[in-house]
Amino acid sequence: xxxxxxxxxxxxxxxxxxxxxxxxxxxxxxxxxxxxxxxxxxxxxxxxxxxxxxxxxxxxxxxxxxxxxxxxxxxxxxxxxxxxxxxxxxxxxxxxxxxxxxxxxxxxxxxxxxxxxxxxxxx
Amino acid sequence: xxxxxxxxxxxxxxxxxxxxxxxxxxxxxxxxxxxxxxxxxxxxxxxxxxxxxxxxxxxxxxxxxxxxxxxxxxxxxxxxxxxxxxxxxxxxxxxxxxxxxxxxxxxxxxxxxxxxxxxxxxxxxxxxxxxxxxxxxxxxxxxxxxxxxxxxxxxxxxxxxxxxxxxxxxxxxxxxxxxxxxxxxxxxxxxxxxxxxxxxxxxxxxxxxxxxxxxxxxxxxxxxxxxxxxxxxxxxxxxxxxxxxxxxxxxxxxxxxxxxxxxxxxxxxxxxxxxxxxxxxxxxxxxxxxxxxxxxxxxxxxxxxxxxxxxxxxxxxxxxxxxxxxxxxxxxxxxxxxxxxxxxxxxxxxxxxxxxxxxxxxxxxxxxxxxxxxxxxxxxxxxxxxxxxxxxxxxxxxxxxxxxxxxxxxxxxxxxxxxxxxxxxxxxxxxxxxxxxxxxxxxxxxxxxxxxxxxxxxxxxxxxxxxxxxxxxxxxxxxxxxxxxxxxxxxxxxxxxxxxxxxxxxxxxxxxxxxxxxxxxxxxxxxxxxxxxxxxxxxxxxxxxxxxxxxxxxxxxxxxxxxxxxxxxxxxxxxxxxxxxxxxxxxxxxxxxxxxxxxxxxxxxxxxxxxxxxxxxxxxxxxxxxxxxxxxxxxxxxxxxxxxxxxxxxxxxxxxxxxxxxxxxxxxxxxxxxxxxxxxxxxxxxxxxxxxxxxxxxxxxxxxxxxxxxxxxxxxxxxxxxxxxxxxxxxxxxxxxxxxxxxxxxxxxxxxxxxxxxxxxxxxxxxxxxxxxxxxxxxxxxxxxxxxxxxxxxxxxxxxxxxxxxxxxxxxxxxxxxxxxxxxxxxxxxxxxxxxxxxx
Numbered sequence: 001x002x003x004x005x006x007x008x009x010x011x012x013x014x015x016x017x018x019x020x021x022x023x024x025x026x027x028x029x030x031x032x033x034x035x036x037x038x039x040x041x042x043x044x045x046x047x048x049x050x051x052x053x054x055x056x057x058x059x060x061x062x063x064x065x066x067x068x069x070x071x072x073x074x075x076x077x078x079x080x081x082x083x084x085x086x087x088x089x090x091x092x093x094x095x096x097x098x099x100x101x102x103x104x105x106x107x108x109x110x111x112x113x114x115x116x117x118x119x120x121x122x123x
Numbered sequence: 124x125x126x127x128x129x130x131x132x133x134x135x136x137x138x139x140x141x142x143x144x145x146x147x148x149x150x151x152x153x154x155x156x157x158x159x160x161x162x163x164x165x166x167x168x169x170x171x172x173x174x175x176x177x178x179x180x181x182x183x184x185x186x187x188x189x190x191x192x193x194x195x196x197x198x199x200x201x202x203x204x205x206x207x208x209x210x211x212x213x214x215x216x217x218x219x220x221x222x223x224x225x226x227x228x229x230x231x232x233x234x235x236x237x238x239x240x241x242x243x244x245x246x247x248x249x250x251x252x253x254x255x256x257x258x259x260x261x262x263x264x265x266x267x268x269x270x271x272x273x274x275x276x277x278x279x280x281x282x283x284x285x286x287x288x289x290x291x292x293x294x295x296x297x298x299x300x301x302x303x304x305x306x307x308x309x310x311x312x313x314x315x316x317x318x319x320x321x322x323x324x325x326x327x328x329x330x331x332x333x334x335x336x337x338x339x340x341x342x343x344x345x346x347x348x349x350x351x352x353x354x355x356x357x358x359x360x361x362x363x364x365x366x367x368x369x370x371x372x373x374x375x376x377x378x379x380x381x382x383x384x385x386x387x388x389x390x391x392x393x394x395x396x397x398x399x400x401x402x403x404x405x406x407x408x409x410x411x412x413x414x415x416x417x418x419x420x421x422x423x424x425x426x427x428x429x430x431x432x433x434x435x436x437x438x439x440x441x442x443x444x445x446x447x448x449x450x451x452x453x454x455x456x457x458x459x460x461x462x463x464x465x466x467x468x469x470x471x472x473x474x475x476x477x478x479x480x481x482x483x484x485x486x487x488x489x490x491x492x493x494x495x496x497x498x499x500x501x502x503x504x505x506x507x508x509x510x511x512x513x514x515x516x517x518x519x520x521x522x523x524x525x526x527x528x529x530x531x532x533x534x535x536x537x538x539x540x541x542x543x544x545x546x547x548x549x550x551x552x553x554x555x556x557x558x559x560x561x562x563x564x565x566x567x568x569x570x571x572x573x574x575x576x577x578x579x580x581x582x583x584x585x586x587x588x589x590x591x592x593x594x595x596x597x598x599x600x601x602x603x604x605x606x607x608x609x610x611x612x613x614x615x616x617x618x619x620x621x622x623x624x625x626x627x628x629x630x631x632x633x634x635x636x637x638x639x640x641x642x643x644x645x646x647x648x649x650x651x652x653x654x655x656x657x658x659x660x661x662x663x664x665x666x667x668x669x670x671x672x673x674x675x676x677x678x679x680x681x682x683x684x685x686x687x688x689x690x691x692x693x694x695x696x697x698x699x700x701x702x703x704x705x706x707x708x709x710x711x712x713x714x715x716x717x718x719x720x721x722x723x724x725x726x727x728x729x730x731x732x733x734x735x736x737x738x739x740x741x742x743x744x745x746x747x748x749x750x751x752x753x754x755x756x757x758x759x760x761x762x763x764x765x766x767x768x769x770x771x772x773x774x775x776x777x778x779x780x781x782x783x784x785x786x787x788x789x790x791x792x793x794x795x796x797x798x799x800x801x802x803x804x805x806x807x808x809x810x811x812x813x814x815x816x817x818x819x820x821x822x823x824x825x826x827x828x829x830x831x832x833x834x835x836x837x838x839x840x841x842x843x844x845x846x847x848x849x850x851x852x853x854x855x856x857x858x859x860x861x862x863x864x865x866x867x868x869x870x871x872x873x874x875x876x877x878x879x880x881x882x883x884x885x886x887x888x889x890x891x892x893x894x895x896x897x898x899x900x901x902x903x904x905x906x907x908x909x910x911x912x913x914x915x916x917x918x919x920x921x922x923x924x925x926x927x928x929x930x931x932x933x934x935x936x937x938x939x940x941x942x943x944x945x946x947x948x949x950x951x952x953x954x955x956x957x958x959x960x961x962x963x
C-alpha cells in the first residue's frame with residue numbers, strides 16, 4: 001500500500017535546476033551582508049577590506065558557476081537526480097541556461113566593487 | 124500509442140460521475156468545493172475588487188484634474204489611495220491569479236480537481252468575507268491612510284491613532300494567510316496531479332508559472348506577515364521594533380515589506396506571462412518558440428526578483444556600493460523578461476499562417492506594447508542616479524502602472540475572452556470586444572503616458588491637490604480624460620459580460636483550435652477519462668484524443684471508490700502512483716473561513732472576547748473538517764486502466780498530505796529567517812541596546828539547555844512512536860501516553876524559554892532588544908499552540924481507532940511539524956542565548 005513507483009528524488013532535481021540561481025542568491029546575500037556589517041561596525045579599515053573581499057567572493061562564485069555549467073552530469077549524479085528518462089536533457093539544458101544567467105548576475109553584482117568607494121553614502 | 128482502456132466502457136459510468144461531482148443547489152451552493160464553481164466565485168470577487176478600486180482611481184483622478192481642486196478632502200484622498208493600492212495588490216491581483224490557477228490548472232492538467240478542494244474553499248471564503256469588510260472601511264472613515272506600503276513611523280500609533288491602520292495590518296495579514304493556503308494547493312496540484320506522461324518537460328507553461336508563483340508566495344509573503352505582526356504588536360503593546368529612539372528602525376519595515384513587495388510584482392506578472400504563453404501559440408497556430416528558454420526565464424525571473432528589494436530604497440541612505448549590488452540585479456532581471464518577450468514575438472512570426480487577430484490577440488499585443496514600455500522605464504529607475512531624480516514622483520506611478528496594468532490587466536482580459544467558452548454557454552462578442560480593447564488601450568496610454576512627464580516636471584506622488592501655477596494642470600487634465608476613456612471601456616465590457624455570460628457547459632468544444640488539455644470535452648467531473656500525454660500540444664498531435672477521452676479509453680474513466688478521486692503522479696516524470704480520494708461539499712470549510720475572518724476583524728475593533736469565541740469556533744470547524752480526512756486504505760487497490768492497478772491510499776513522503784506539510788514548513792522557515800534577519804539588522808543598527816551591555820543579560824545557560832533538552836526529548840519520543848506504529852508493537856495506552864508526553868515536553872520547553880527571560884527582568888517595551896527576544900517567544904508560542912491542537916487531535920484519532928501503522932497521515936503531519944518546531948527552536952535558542960554572549 002505504501003510502496004510507490006520510484007524516480008529520482010525531487011529535492012535533488014530542484015537543487016540541480018536551481019543550483020545557479022542559489023549560488024547567485026548566496027553571493028548577493030554574502031556580499032551585501034558583509035558590506036553592510038563591515039561598513040557599520042569595522043570603522044576605517046573597512047574601506048581597505050571590502051573591495052578585495054567582494055572581488056574574491058565574486059570570482060569564487062563565478063568559478064563555481066562555471067564548474068556547474070561545464071560538468072552538469074557530475075552535478076546531477078552528486079544530487080542523485082540523474083536518470084535516463086526523457087526529462088533529463090530538459091533538466092540539464094534548463095539548469096545550464098540558469099547557470100549562465102546567474103553567472104551574468106554574479107559578475108554584474110560584483111563589478112560594482114571595482115568602481116565605487118566602499119562605505120560612502122549616495123546622497 | 125496503445126490506449127490505456129481500449130475496450131468499450133460499461134453504461135452508467137458517466138451518470139455515476141455526474142452524481143458524485145454534482146454541484147450543490149440553492150443555499151447549499153456555499154458548501155461547493157469543485158474548482159470550476161469556487162474558482163468562478165474567486166475570480167468574480169477579485170474582479171469586483173478591481174472595479175471598486177478602479178472607481179476610487181476615477182474619483183482620485185477627478186480630484187487631480189485641475190490644480191487647487193476641493194472635490195474631496197485630504198484625509199479622504201489619503202484613505203482612497205491607500206485602499207486603491209492595497210485592494211489592487213492584495214484583493215485583486217494576487218487573488219485573481221490564484222483564482223485562475225484554481226479554475227484553469229485542473230483543466231490544463233486534466234485532473235478532476237486540485238488535491239485539497241476544501242482548502243481552496245476555505246481560502247476563498249476567508250478572502251471574500253475579509254476582503255469585503257476591509258474595503259467597506261472606506262465608507263465609514265475607518266480606512267488606513269498610510270499608503271499600500273504602510274511605512275512607519277507614519278503608521279505608528281503616535282502618528283496614526285485610531286483603528287484605521289489596524290484594519291490594514293490585521294485584514295491584510297489574514298488575506299496573506301489565505302494566499303498561502305492557495306499556494307499550498309497550487310504547488311502540490313502542479314507537481315502531483317498531472318496526467319500520466321506529462322513530465323516536467325511537457326508541462327504547460329501556465330502550470331510552470333503557477334508553480335513558480337506559488338513558490339514565490341511561500342518565500343515572499345512570510346516576510347510581510349512578520350512585518351505586519353511586528354507593526355501591530357508595536358501599535359497595540361508598544362514593543363519598539365520601529366522606534367529609532369529605543370533601538371528600533373523604520374528601515375527594518377522597508378526591508379521586510381519590499382522583500383515581499385518586489386517579488387509581489389513578479390508574483391502578479393509571471394502567471395500573466397504564463398497565460399500569454401498559452402494563448403500566443405494558439406493564435407499563431409504553431410508551438411511556442413523556445414519552450415525551454417521560457418521555462419528558464421520564468422525560473423530566473425522568479426529567483427532574481429528576490430534580489431531586487433533594495434531598489435525601492437535607493438534614497439534611504441544605504442551605502443552606494445550596496446545600491447550598486449541591487450541596481451545590477453534590477454537590470455539583470457530584465458534579461459529573462461526580455462527572453463519571454465522575444466519568444467512571443469518569435470512565435471507570432473513563426474506561424475505558418477497569419478497570426479489570428481481576435482479580441483484576446485489584441486489584448487496580447489497591447490500587453491506586449493505596454494509591458495515593454497514599463498520594462499524599459501523599469502531599467503531607467505533601476506539606475507540609482509536616475510531613481511534619485513524621479514523617486515516619489517508621478518514618473519514612478521506611470522512606470523508601475525505600465526508594468527502592472529500592462530503586465531497583468533491586459534493579459535487578464537485576454538484570458539477572459541480566450542477561456543470564457545470553458546465556463547459559459549455563450550462566448551463574449553468579438554465585435555464589442557474590439558471596442559473594449561481600443562477604449563482600454565487608448566484610455567490607458569492617455570492616462571499614464573503623460574504621467575512620465577508630470578513626474579519629470581517634479582509632481583510628487585500621494586498629493587491630494589497642487590497649486591495651479593505649477594504647470595502640471597494640462598498633463599493632469601489629459602490623464603484624467605484618459606481615465607474616463609479607460610473606465611468607459613471597462614463599462615462596455617461589463618455590459619457585454621452581463622449580456623453574454625451564462626454559467627454552463629460550453630457551446631463550442633474548442634473554438635480557437637488550441638492544443639492543450641483544458642479544451643478536452645469537460646463536465647462537472649472535468650474530463651471523462653484522464654489522458655496519457657506524449658507531447659506538449661496533445662490535441663494537435665493526436666486529433667482523436669477528445670473522442671478517446673470522452674469514450675473513457677484513457678485512465679480512470681469511472682469512480683471505482685464511489686467518491687471523488689483523481690490520479691496522483693510522480694513529480695518529475697508523472698508516473699501514476701496512487702488514487703487520491705477527495706472530500707466533497709461540506710459546511711466546515713465555509714464556516715471555518717467565516718469565523719477566521721470574524722476573528723481577525725473583531726480583533727481589529729478591539730472586541731476581544733467575541734473575537735476569541737470566533738477564533739475557537741474557527742478551530743472547531745477546521746477540526747470537524749479534518750476529522751473526515753485520512754480515510755485509510757479501506758478501498759484497497761483499484762484498476763484505473765487495463766492492467767494498471769493503483770492503491771487508493773498513501774502515507775509517508777509520497778503522499779500529497781506530506782507534501783503540503785513540507786510546503787507549510789518552508790513557509791514557517793521563511794518567516795523565521797525573516798525574524799533572524801530582523802534581530803541581526805536591529806543589532807547592527809543599535810548595538811548599544813543589546814545585551815549584555817545595554818539590556819539585562821540572558822538567563823543562565825541552564826535555562827536554554829534545559830529547554831533544548833526537552834525539545835530533543837519530545838522529538839525522540841515521536842521518533843519512537845513512529846517506529847512503534849510501524850511495528851504494531853505498542854499498546855494504545857503507550858502510544859497515547861507518548862503523544863501526551865511529547866506535548867508536555869514542548870510546552871515545558873516553551874515555558875522555560877519564556878520564564879527564563881522574565882526572571883532577568885527583560886521588558887519587551889523597554890527597547891528593540893527586549894522586543895525582539897519576546898517576539899521570538901511569540902513565534903515559538905504560535906507553533907506550540909498549533910502543535911497542541913494537532914497533537915490532541917492526533918490523540919483523539921488514535922483513541923477512536925483511526926490511527927495505526929498504515930492509516931497514519933494525521934500522525935505524520937503532527938510529527939513533521941513537531942520536528943520542524945524543534946529545529947527552529949534550537950536555532951532560536953542559539954540566537955537568543957548565544958549571540959549576546961558572543962558579542963559580550
